[in-house]
Amino acid sequence: MEIVFVGAGRVATHLAKALYAGGHRITAVYSRTITSAEALAGEVHATPSNRIDALPEKADVFILSVKDSVLKDVISELRKGREQQVFLHTAGSIPMSVFGEHQHCGVFYPMQTFSKEKAVDFSRVHIFIEGRDAGTLDLARKVAETLSANVHELSSSERRYLHLAAVFACNFANHCYALSAQILEAHGLPFESMLPLIRETAEKVETVHPREAQTGPAARRDENVMDAQKALLADNPQMQQIYDIMSKSIIETLNSND
Numbered sequence: 592m593e594i595v596f597v598g599a600g601r602v603a604t605h606l607a608k609a610l611y612a613g614g615h616r617i618t619a620v621y622s623r624t625i626t627s628a629e630a631l632a633g634e635v636h637a638t639p640s641n642r643i644d645a646l647p648e649k650a651d652v653f654i655l656s657v658k659d660s661v662l663k664d665v666i667s668e669l670r671k672g673r674e675q676q677v678f679l680h681t682a683g684s685i686p687m688s689v690f691g692e693h694q695h696c697g698v699f700y701p702m703q704t705f706s707k708e709k710a711v712d713f714s715r716v717h718i719f720i721e722g723r724d725a726g727t728l729d730l731a732r733k734v735a736e737t738l739s740a741n742v743h744e745l746s747s748s749e750r751r752y753l754h755l756a757a758v759f760a761c762n763f764a765n766h767c768y769a770l771s772a773q774i775l776e777a778h779g780l781p782f783e784s785m786l787p788l789i790r791e792t793a794e795k796v797e798t799v800h801p802r803e804a805q806t807g808p809a810a811r812r813d814e815n816v817m818d819a820q821k822a823l824l825a826d827n828p829q830m831q832q833i834y835d836i837m838s839k840s841i842i843e844t845l846n847s848n849d
Contacts, residue, residue, distance in 0.1 A: 592734065595646055596620045596637070597665060598656035599627040601705040602681050604634075606656065609713045611635040613737040619646050643668045649676060652730060654699060656681040663689055677727050679734075683754035686747035687721050697722035697731050700750065701738075704761050713738040719745040719753065770830060802848055809841035 592615050596607050599622035611617050617635040621643055622628035628639035640646055643665070646653075653673070657665050659682050666678065670693055678690060679699040690696035698721040703711055718735040720742060722728025728744065735742040745753065768789065772782040795804045808816035817838055824831035 592616070592651035592730075593618050594734075595650040595653045596631070596656065597643070597646070597653060597669060598622065599631040600656065600658075601707060602701070603654070603656035604631050604707075605705050605711045605713075606654065606681065606701065607631055607635050607637075609711070609738055610734070615734070615737070618650055621646055644671070648672050652677045652679055652734065654679050654681065659685050663691075666690055666693065677730055679727075679731055683757065684751060686751075687723060688747065690723070695724060695727050697727045698747070698750070699731050699735065700745075702753065702757055704765075714740070717741040717743060719743050719750060721745060721747060721750070770833070773830075802844060805841060805845060807841070809838040810845060812842060 594607075594610060594615050594617050596603050596617060596619070599620055603620075607617050607620065611634075617632075617637040619638045619640060620628050620632040620635070621640050622631070623641060625639060625641040628641055631637075632639035646669070653669065653676055655662065655665060655669070655678060662680060662682060662685060666680075666689065669678070674693070675695065677695045677697075678693060679697050680689065681699055681701065683700050683702065687696060687698055698719070700719040701713065701716050702719060703716045705711060716739050718739050718741065720728065720731040720735055721744065722731055732742055732744075768782075768785070771785055775782050775785070792804070808820070817834075821831050821834055824834060
């Protein structure tokens with residue numbers, strides 16, 4: 592398929608490169624900054640542009656991967672002369688209704704965390720799709736299935752909860768790593784010592800439900816250890832509060848399943 596990418600950030604970069612490797616032709620890449628457009632376009636042999644009005648008027652699909660805050664305005668500008676083209680956005684928390692009156696539109700949401708430093712194996716990624724019409728949904732599915740066997744149709748209303756769950760599983764979990772690193776660095780200890788523990792925890796939940804995999808002082812209801820650890824955080828009330836809320840949540844979650 593011929594694909595135009597509107598956006599050249601992390602999601603767009605990984606997705607465009609994967610689709611290009613899968614045999615699709617990336618005809619153009621847009622970014623507000625020409626250097627970003629040129630960087631991605633160079634990797635997928637596309638034409639770079641920092642002007643939406645200079646993008647092709649036709650393609651099999653236009654994939655919009657820009658900041659949530661500017662998506663509506665980008666759609667409005669992109670539609671001019673492309674009213675019958677297929678548009679897909681990649682945002683996890685933005686409903687399909689953001690496309691307004693545009694008819695051939697949908698969502699192509701690869702649920703994964705993306706960083707510049709690490710390549711993504713899309714064959715393991717779950718991709719969630721939605722389409723306003725049957726033709727768009729079918730096209731989104733065909734594109735997704737060139738990358739992964741884990742393709743699911745999901746409505747905008749349900750995708751809100753998927754994205755919320757992802758925030759807890761990824762963003763909040765990573766913040767806990769950052770807090771762990773803060774404690775360790777303050778006492779001259781290496782964060783690398785946590786890596787085997789992090790890997791084991793992540794691998795365990797592939798075969799065991801997270802509730803069953805829960806360990807630690809809160810899971811044991813060990814008040815003495817919890818009180819002692821909270822005392823160690825006396826100079827950081829915010830982290831102490833996080834510790835207390837998390838511990839109580841663990842206990843309540845386990846109690847609800849006893």
